[in-house]
Amino acid sequence: MSPIAFVYLATVLFGIGAAAVLTRRNAIIAFMGVELMLNAANLALVAFSRIHGEIDGQVMAFFVMVVAAAEVVVGLAIIIAVFRARQSISLDEPAELKG
Amino acid sequence: MISPILFWCVAFLTVVPALSLLFAKKAVHIAMAIVAVMVGLAVAYVALDAPFLGVVQIVVYTGAVMMLFLFVLMLVGVDQREEMKETLVGQRWIALFGAGGLVALLISVIADVTMEPAEDMTSGEPDAVAGLLFTDYVVIMEILGALLITAAVGALVLTHMPRLAPRRTQKEQQRDRVLAGANPVNKPMPGVYARHNALDVPALDPEGKPIEDSVSRVLEIRHQMDTATSYRADLNDPSKRVSDKPEHEATAETDSEKGEDK
Numbered sequence: 430m431s432p433i434a435f436v437y438l439a440t441v442l443f444g445i446g447a448a449a450v451l452t453r454r455n456a457i458i459a460f461m462g463v464e465l466m467l468n469a470a471n472l473a474l475v476a477f478s479r480i481h482g483e484i485d486g487q488v489m490a491f492f493v494m495v496v497a498a499a500e501v502v503v504g505l506a507i508i509i510a511v512f513r514a515r516q517s518i519s520l521d522e523p524a525e526l527k528g
Numbered sequence: 529m530i531s532p533i534l535f536w537c538v539a540f541l542t543v544v545p546a547l548s549l550l551f552a553k554k555a556v557h558i559a560m561a562i563v564a565v566m567v568g569l570a571v572a573y574v575a576l577d578a579p580f581l582g583v584v585q586i587v588v589y590t591g592a593v594m595m596l597f598l599f600v601l602m603l604v605g606v607d608q609r610e611e612m613k614e615t616l617v618g619q620r621w622i623a624l625f626g627a628g629g630l631v632a633l634l635i636s637v638i639a640d641v642t643m644e645p646a647e648d649m650t651s652g653e654p655d656a657v658a659g660l661l662f663t664d665y666v667v668i669m670e671i672l673g674a675l676l677i678t679a680a681v682g683a684l685v686l687t688h689m690p691r692l693a694p695r696r697t698q699k700e701q702q703r704d705r706v707l708a709g710a711n712p713v714n715k716p717m718p719g720v721y722a723r724h725n726a727l728d729v730p731a732l733d734p735e736g737k738p739i740e741d742s743v744s745r746v747l748e749i750r751h752q753m754d755t756a757t758s759y760r761a762d763l764n765d766p767s768k769r770v771s772d773k774p775e776h777e778a779t780a781e782t783d784s785e786k787g788e789d790k
Contacts, residue, residue, distance in 0.1 A: 430532045432645050435572055436638055438539050442546055442565070444631035449549035451623030455610045457555050457601060461562050464593065465546055468569055471585075479576040482646025487578045488660050494581075494588055495672045499679035501593050505600045506686035512604050513689075521615050 435476035443469035456508050456518040460501075467497045530575050538575070541568035556606055559597050566590045578652035716742045728754045 442465055449462030471490040478486025512518050545561035545568075552558045566589040573582035650656050661669055706712045716739060719725030721732040728747050730738035740753070747753045 430530045430535050432530060432576060433638065433641065433643075434530070434535050435538075435576060437635060438535075438542065438572070440631055440634045440638065441543055443634070444627045445543070445546045445549060447630060448624055448627035451627060452550065452620050453610070455555055457597065457604065458549065458558055458610075461558060461597065462549055464589075465549065465562065465565065468566065468589070471581075472569055472572060475573050475576050475578050475581060478578065478652075479649060480643060480645045482649035484650060484652050484656055484660055485664075487581050487652045487657060488665055490578075490581055491584065491657065491661070492665075492668060492672060494584060495676065498588055498593060499675050501596060502679045502683045503686070505596060506683040509600060509603060510686050518604055519610070 432476045432479040435479075436473050439469040439473040439476065442466075442472065454520050456511070456520050459520060460504055460508070463504075464497065464501065467493060534571075534575055538568050538572045541565075541571070553610075554606070555601050556598070559594055559601065562597075563590050563594045566594065577649055580652050580654045580657050711741075715739070718742045718744070726754075728752055730754065 446462045446465030446469060449465065450459050453459050453462065471493050474486045474490040474493065478484060478490070508518055542565045545564040548558050548561040552561065566585060569589075570582040570585040573579075573585055702712075716731040716733075717725075718727050718731055719729045720742065721736075722729045722738070728743060730740050730753070731742040733739050740748075743753045
């Protein structure tokens with residue numbers, strides 16, 4: 430079976446993650462959707478690396494992982510800060526900003 | 529080439545738990561399902577000749593990132609309910625349509641690809657990845673190190689709470705308590721100087737009066753405290769006073785009586 434099958438799998442996972450980000454209201458669940466999208470992109474990078482027979486794609490995926498880890502740390506800190514201020518992590522709450 | 533059985537196992541192990549992102553109610557269940565997705569992706573990486581990335585995936589994602597998510601869920605409260613009321617009319621269906629359309633678009637593009645996969649490749653062992661990481665990509669590597677430090681400091685700054693009032697020291701707390709009229713010394717243990725040292729018997733002070741504070745407040749609430757009325761009666765009744773006789777003689781007598789009984 431060709432490694433291109435894993436690119437299809439990555440596409441499906443990316444779609445699921447995108448749908449979760451767009452539909453869920455809980456900030457943490459939406460954030461997990463973002464994580465799933467990043468991982469789907471990683472899977473596509475590794476699959477392309479295998480298709481080309483080069484290791485560069487894996488290095489790119491490694492960089493994505495590092496950036497994702499940094500992003501998770503800051504994102505979760507923001508969620509905690511918002512929760513402290515508003516006692517809620519609903520993504521609909523900031524709609525009150527429009528006054 | 530990759531065995532089809534392996535691919536379908538990985539596909540099942542990743543797509544089914546990932547769907548819980550859309551359908552599961554509780555955030556903790558979703559977090560555990562995403563852990564399963566990450567493990568499935570690690571298997572896929574190993575199958576795609578990237579063993580180093582597979583291990584990194586397990587360590588970073590299942591080990592660190594998802595556990596961080598679980599910790600934050602614990603801090604925020606697991607029972608944070610998600611209200612299902614739609615603020616934008618039809619937003620859910622538009623979102624699902626958009627995501628589905630994205631998948632359809634990407635799949636139609638990938639289906640056009642006619643590239644043949646390479647026959648052989650150097651496996652992504654740690655030394656092979658490191659060779660590339662510390663030669664061609666070394667600048668990016670350094671910048672990512674700076675990024676990680678910045679992220680850690682940023683998280684500390686964002687979650688830091690400034691102290692609004694100066695911290696009260698132990699000394700100040702003790703002074704306030706004494707000024708408020710509290711007893712400055714420790715409370716005695718229950719049963720001290722009393723006739724028996726069970727937890728429900730109040731200690732006796734030097735005058736022989738029961739100290740009711742010495743019994744646990746819980747027993748008091750449950751009405752399990754010995755009310756110490758008998759001790760008070762003994763105190764008020766001069767004929768029952770044993771204070772004329774030294775304590776150890778009285779106990780010695782009772783001990784010898786017991787010995788005779790046996």
